[in-house]
Amino acid sequence: MIRYSLLLILFVIFQFTSCKTYGPSATYSSPEVLEIDYSNLNHWAAHPDKRDNADKIPGSDRTASSNLKADVFFIHPTIYRSKGKNLPWNPSISNKELNNQVDASTILFQASAFNAAGRVFAPRYRQAHLVSYSTSDKESAKKAFALAYNDVKNAFEHYLKYYNNGRPVIIAGHSQGTTHAGPLIKEFFDNTSLQQQLVAAYLIGMPVTKDYFKTIFPCESATELGCFISWRTFKRNYIPDDRPVDDSILVTNPLNWTTDTTYVAKNQNLGAVLRDFNRILPRRVDAQVHEGILWATKPKFPWSFLYRSKNYHIADINFYYMNIKENAERRVKVYLDAKN
Template sequence: MAIFRKQRLSGLTRWLLTTAIALLVLLLALAIWFSRHQIFQSLLDPGEPYQTYTPPEAADYAAADGWYLRPPVAGEQPAVFFVHGTTFNGGSDWNAPLDDIAAADGVTHVQIPNFAGPFREIGPLFVPRYRQAALYTFMNNREDSVLAREFAARDVLRAFDVFLSDIGDDRPFLIAGVGQGGLHAAYVLIERVAPSDDLRQRLIAAYLLETPVALELFSDRLSSLAPCLAPDSIRCVIAYSSARPEEDSRLRIITERSQTWSPDGRLGLTLGRGLLCVNPILGTRSIDFAPARLHRGGAAAEGIEGDTLPPIQTGQTGAQCVDGVLMTEQPNSPALRRPDRLGETFRIPPFNLFYEDLRLDAARRTGTLVETLANERLYAPPLEAPEEIEDAPVRPIEGRGRGG
């Protein structure tokens, strides 16, 4: 009887021990699950101060391998300068090496088809390689992260200078960027386009997609440009950052924790700053609600190359600018919904919810600018070469001098 009890207690002990271990494993799994984004972020930290960091080798924009796309230009067709968003996670570098295969694949197979695609019909599409800031740098606002973003912006500025040289002095052009690329495209507007009468005249529009842009810039560094107020406005800026009303974390990131350019030329938090929102369905800076029946269509264009138009899914979402954020509805199509990925809140989605809206918008504004330039050049022909005038001394008229 005593032996039986001992065996029974031993079995109960094993069961309790097994149950306890199972509970601990479950609790650990739950802890990892709920902390997965923090763990993911910590794994991406380069672990070295930016001040002592050696960036990867720079692109040579005079060479073909400095670009994803650098086509020849001919005739008078406008050109497009497109800046891709973040495709490099981080982990070893603050800024992506140009030869990182996964990052390059993200540009060529996802971002160019989805976000440069709507502008392909405008004209030759230029897409520079640049040492993009890692995804990690957008998950926090450490000084190191800010320096990495500003470093990337200077790469894009150098690429834009070569783009201008390639397209010549008369060709109209369009600027577009998405996410981080929109941030750097805004830097190009501030440093090059806004200060130049010639470049402003040739600018069709700037499309800063999923990019917070501070309204105060249009009273300061971008005062010579303006938001696009109407569907046919030209030489203006379109910008929006989208979220659904129930996406509390994304809304906080856009309105409080993101960075946008400041009048002092540095990046600063969006917290407490008004943001530009141009509704891509309406093509205007408006607080009017655009119902889904007006939505011309989104596209999941991953892997689609060349000039092929991807399948367009219409009527997927309504949109309204609310306090500087483009509020959208959950699309009916699963292909136009954000995937469940680590760090997804900070990523550019692998689809373009406003693909067709942007394609038609860009075509309309391009037609308006081309017509406007033709009229301006017709009625304001170039001045003839100035004649040289010899210096002639001023001689006083006799009798009109002092006391005369």
């Protein structure tokens, strides 16, 4: 755990301060294995039928209950950011080193935020390399993202066939996870019979327009159902010039769960979970919606003086971990109460 905590903080510090990400240089080529077998539990980073880091509870030796009446389908962000020559655009599903990194970072520090709301399903998928977002080789990047989405879609279809059984479900993703969660919701929920099972969608870390879906609308309160939530976090008073920022983009304030521009002080923050998973840091981070992004005053936490970036993307979930946990659980309760 100490090793992985150190790994995480180094990841936080350098993720957005490094000069350049080196990734695939050759044009995209199709992988040898076209379809992933999701009946194999090794192809799930989190699954109710195995012990995994999504079951863990910060500051406690207990693990999440498996006797829950709803499910969470969590799609993790980009962890594949290796540097080197001749890298594939998408890694092997059995890349042990990468899978360990996924489990020790996003599954532990992000997916676990939803484990009080439902059983967590988080597929391993052949994520597109981080450089796919910025490369000039747009055609290769498009194919890399398509393969990643196809894995996510196949995993979700397997989940629907063998595990859902009419249960309510939360869709949650961060960064590249949101890149795939949006199309997944369009394909399976938007204006379909499955829409009635959607508790809410947490589409965090990427710009999502308010009118992205046809019949699924932004959440406007902490208890609204069948709606979607989104935000991207930056340092207060900073407006990025390298990504879309305007009022057409949905921004949900994770401290009051509205979309208005009311400033919410850090005393409303139930707790961040950062470098040390077993340490909850309450009242550290504030929040305010501003022109398509979420502003947060830089919080103080161990080694925070080393973090100079004004982009808090890596902590979109971690800054508001306990509020997300409480809200997801609350929405499920409202959903189940309405059905009874």
